[in-house]
Amino acid sequence: MPLFDVYPLYNVTPVSGKGIHVYDDTGVEYLDLYGGHAVISIGHAHSNYVKAVTQQVSQLGFYSNAVQNPLQSQLADKLETLSGCKGYELFLINSGAEANENALKLASFKTGKKRVVAFSNGFHGRTSAAVVATDNKNIIAPINAQQEVTILPLNDVEGVRVELEKGDVCAVIVEFIQGVGGLDQGATEFFEAVDKLCKANNTMFIADEVQSGYGRSGQFFAFQHYDVTPDIISIAKGMGNGFPIGGILIHPDIQSKYGMLGTTFGGNHLACAAGLAVLNTIEEEDLIANVNAMGAYFIEKAKAIPEVKAIKGRGLMIGLEFDFEVGDLRKDLIYNYKVFTGGAANKKLLRILPPLNIEKQHIDQFFEALEKALTYALVEK
Numbered sequence: 001m002p003l004f005d006v007y008p009l010y011n012v013t014p015v016s017g018k019g020i021h022v023y024d025d026t027g028v029e030y031l032d033l034y035g036g037h038a039v040i041s042i043g044h045a046h047s048n049y050v051k052a053v054t055q056q057v058s059q060l061g062f063y064s065n066a067v068q069n070p071l072q073s074q075l076a077d078k079l080e081t082l083s084g085c086k087g088y089e090l091f092l093i094n095s096g097a098e099a100n101e102n103a104l105k106l107a108s109f110k111t112g113k114k115r116v117v118a119f120s121n122g123f124h125g126r127t128s129a130a131v132v133a134t135d136n137k138n139i140i141a142p143i144n145a146q147q148e149v150t151i152l153p154l155n156d157v158e159g160v161r162v163e164l165e166k167g168d169v170c171a172v173i174v175e176f177i178q179g180v181g182g183l184d185q186g187a188t189e190f191f192e193a194v195d196k197l198c199k200a201n202n203t204m205f206i207a208d209e210v211q212s213g214y215g216r217s218g219q220f221f222a223f224q225h226y227d228v229t230p231d232i233i234s235i236a237k238g239m240g241n242g243f244p245i246g247g248i249l250i251h252p253d254i255q256s257k258y259g260m261l262g263t264t265f266g267g268n269h270l271a272c273a274a275g276l277a278v279l280n281t282i283e284e285e286d287l288i289a290n291v292n293a294m295g296a297y298f299i300e301k302a303k304a305i306p307e308v309k310a311i312k313g314r315g316l317m318i319g320l321e322f323d324f325e326v327g328d329l330r331k332d333l334i335y336n337y338k339v340f341t342g343g344a345a346n347k348k349l350l351r352i353l354p355p356l357n358i359e360k361q362h363i364d365q366f367f368e369a370l371e372k373a374l375t376y377a378l379v380e381k
């Protein structure tokens with residue numbers, strides 16, 4: 001049976017990984033500055049992770065949410081401590097879209113309203129309501145179009161005020177650093193004004209931290225660079241270092257009720273073991289300090305490359321913008337220099353999302369490759 005052909009694929013077949021590297025089926029080593037869409041947080045095959053997941057799967061991989069599962073509470077407690085989100089409650093699911101879908105649903109339950117405000121160039125996933133909040137008409141099917149979402153430009157405080165004062169908006173959803181869109185960020189005044197407008201208008205403020213969370217921005221959550229208090233925080237990618245797990249952190253003002261949300265696989269034993277290994281490693285290895293140090297080092301090196309026209313993002317969620325489309329450069333980096341990087345909706349931007357335990361030597365290796373690739377590309381032009 002052929003696979004449904006929806007992904008344009010690079011001709012590389014990774015079969016193993018260790019730390020910042022992956023190895024293909026012929027043994028060639030690649031430097032992974034993309035982490036499979038920002039998923040690899042503590043590095044490939046981290047010993048803590050391998051041990052925790054192996055031990056758990058040999059003991060009990062899964063049971064449903066009909067019985068006690070102390071691993072869920074351990075995960076929630078550790079997440080509360082490391083994130084500093086005191087008093088929030090945790091609901092576990094399996095992916096980023098599912099996190100946002102549940103966040104939007106909960107906002108609608110809480111407020112009794114149904115319109116959503118989202119922002120240009122945002123990405124929130126491919127499911128029912130999340131996909132309509134995503135600013136890409138090509139991925140919205142007719143069945144999704146019934147969702148009521150108003151998309152405003154980032155930084156349009158007046159637009160948000162006008163929409164929220166109409167009284168029918170259940171949620172404002174925002175990425176504090178845009179991922180898929182291309183690493184753009186709203187202004188501090190914008191985020192803080194939106195937070196206040198939400199509180200004044202009985203609208204839930206949803207921080208989509210699916211990509212920017214778990215330390216990647218240099219704070220546990222990217223919203224923590226600002227003076228805001230989201231009602232719901234959605235998480236996924238880095239949470240399981242590759243094991244599918246997502247969640248929403250829910251402000252204590254939102255009351256739970258039996259049956260309100262639910263899932264078969266969400267919060268299963270194996271997912272929790274993976275999630276706990278990630279949090280323990282972030283703590284033990286002080287990875288958020290490393291994000292700040294390595295992010296600063298990366299940006300210093302990027303500033304010395306004349307072809308880099310703008311540097312976007314924070315921490316280890318970095319975009320390098322050029323004055324040409326980077327598709328060929330990415331291919332060159334993979335095939336000739338053995339380096340994985342990411343692209344974005346902004347075709348002129350290289351997206352850099354390495355594991356959080358990257359070291360200076362890996363960054364040096366990337367810049368050596370980039371300089372050579374750029375020289376070659378410029379000669380080719």
Ligand SMILES: Cc1ncc(COP(=O)(O)O)c(C=O)c1O
Binds near residue numbers: 126175209236
């Ligand atoms: C900010 C953000 N939200 C949501 C999603 C959707 O996550 P998933 O692909 O796990 O459904 C993504 C995926 O790239 C994302 O970057």
